[in-house]
Amino acid sequence: METGLSFTEFSYQLLQAYDFLYLYRNHNCLLQMGGSDQWGNITTGTEFIRRNVPDAKAYAATTPLLVKSDGKKFGKSEEGNIWLDPEMTSPYKFYQFFINVDDALLPTLMRYFSMKTKEEIEEIEVRHRDDPQQYKKILAEELTARIHIAMKRSDLLSG
Numbered sequence: 001m002e003t004g005l006s007f008t009e010f011s012y013q014l015l016q017a018y019d020f021l022y023l024y025r026n027h028n029c030l031l032q033m034g035g036s037d038q039w040g041n042i043t044t045g046t047e048f049i050r051r052n053v054p055d056a057k058a059y060a061a062t063t064p065l066l067v068k069s070d071g072k073k074f075g076k077s078e079e080g081n082i083w084l085d086p087e088m089t090s091p092y093k094f095y096q097f098f099i100n101v102d103d104a105l106l107p108t109l110m111r112y113f114s115m116k117t118k119e120e121i122e123e124i125e126v127r128h129r130d131d132p133q134q135y136k137k138i139l140a141e142e143l144t145a146r147i148h149i150a151m152k153r154s155d156l157l158s159g
Helices: 007-027 036-052 091-099 103-113 118-127 132-158
Strands: 031-035 059-063
Touching (some): 031 036, 103 118, 118 132
């Protein structure tokens, strides 16, 4: 039996556009980023801002969609996802996510998320070609430290 579109699915672009407008007006958010599957939703937001705020400049950026080795996307509605918020994914589980990631994803994840230079990444790949667990450890430590130490510093500064 076909059910058609729900109201939420039908109105999703407009709701996301309004969210971007709210962030623009109330938090000076000029850029919305997302996966390439969100291009239409994100550009609807920039257009909504342009039409509702005189002389407004808002920007959109997308990256190629990050997918797991089985071709399924990483996303909030998918099983096995991780969150930056330590209340939703502890720093330990965040670290473990990268330790347990499929070996084939390492080059992509390192290039997307590491702050290392291209040369440093290539050197790590060569050095750990036969030891992917060490490669995973380098990635997991960098990302966990950057995300969770930065959050703690932010909490200390704001509280």
